[in-house]
Amino acid sequence: MYWEKTYGGRDAFPCLVRTILSQNTSDVASQPAYDGLCERYDEPDRDLAAALAVADRDELAETISAAGLYNQKSEMIQEAATWILEEFDSAAGFDKYVTEEAPEKVRQTLLSIHGVGPKTADCVLLFAGGQSGVFPVDTHVHRIYRRMGIAPPDADHEEVRAVLERDVPAAKCGFGHTATIQFGREYCTARKPACLEDPEACPLADRCDQVGVYPETGEVVDPADAPEAE
Known part of the structure; x- marks a missing residue:
């Protein structure tokens, strides 16, 4: 009934942001929030994690308001962005870690981020890391x-x-x-x-x-x- 897709290949930090936005809401609500966030902050010559880490919190919350729980989600996204810069220097460094390290190690690392639960961690492993044997539970x-x-x-x-x-x-x-x-x-x-x-x-x-x-x-x-x- 359903076409099998290719998994992996997505950038890890945008995938993390996208999954945080999808928490406790539908794709119909979270997709416009993600699109708006990318339009405002994802510039070709600037690291997305760096842009979000210093973004005005109220402005970010307004940008993602369609996803609901926007105050909490804006806080989680900024904290994740700041942590990624501290640990990996950039979104690209985080992407390299997700795709190259052992899946269970990556999973435990992701679960240490505020607001990241098992489903979010597993979605990053699947859609960014392309890890087989990962079955996210929504x-x-x-x-x-x-x-x-x-x-x-x-x-x-x-x-x-x-x-x-x-x-x-x-x-x-x-x-x-x-x-x-x-x-x-x-x-x-x-x-x-x-x-x-x-x-x-x-x-x-x-x-x-x-x-x-x-x-x-x-x-x-x-x-x-x-x-x-x-």
Whole structure:
């Protein structure tokens, strides 16, 4: 159903900024914020991290306001930019580190940055570093694989990631991430999954345990809140 993409090749710092902007919002909201940020601060003869580190905080917040939580996100972006300059001298130095160092070392480094959680770190590893075997867990991935019965119903994001990175071939993890997001938007939505009204409407119906989905009553709950099957 979904085309497999090529992963890696993106510059690491813009990827980090883009992922921070996407936190707790949709691409529809975060993309204009990212485009506006690049238009204002990403100049050909200037390092983006250097530009953002000294940017006026209120101006930066206004620029990314479409992404929501703009005060917090502007602070996180500036702190990340300042840290990258201190540790790697430039956005280019950070990009070299992300692409050449061992993935687990890079992941732990990214997680030390204020505002960077597992999903953000893994997205940088996947889309900038091109690392195989990395399966970022966003809200769609977390919901779908517990709903399908592949991960335990009460698994947190990290536990779902561990299951997927263990069982999915390394070369397919990146594709699994992006395809699952698309599948979650089109079929396995949080409140009205396709199977709720028509069991045959979902292309994965024959592989899904429907944990927390009850077509008989029209009820949908988080898999962690679903009663155990007898």
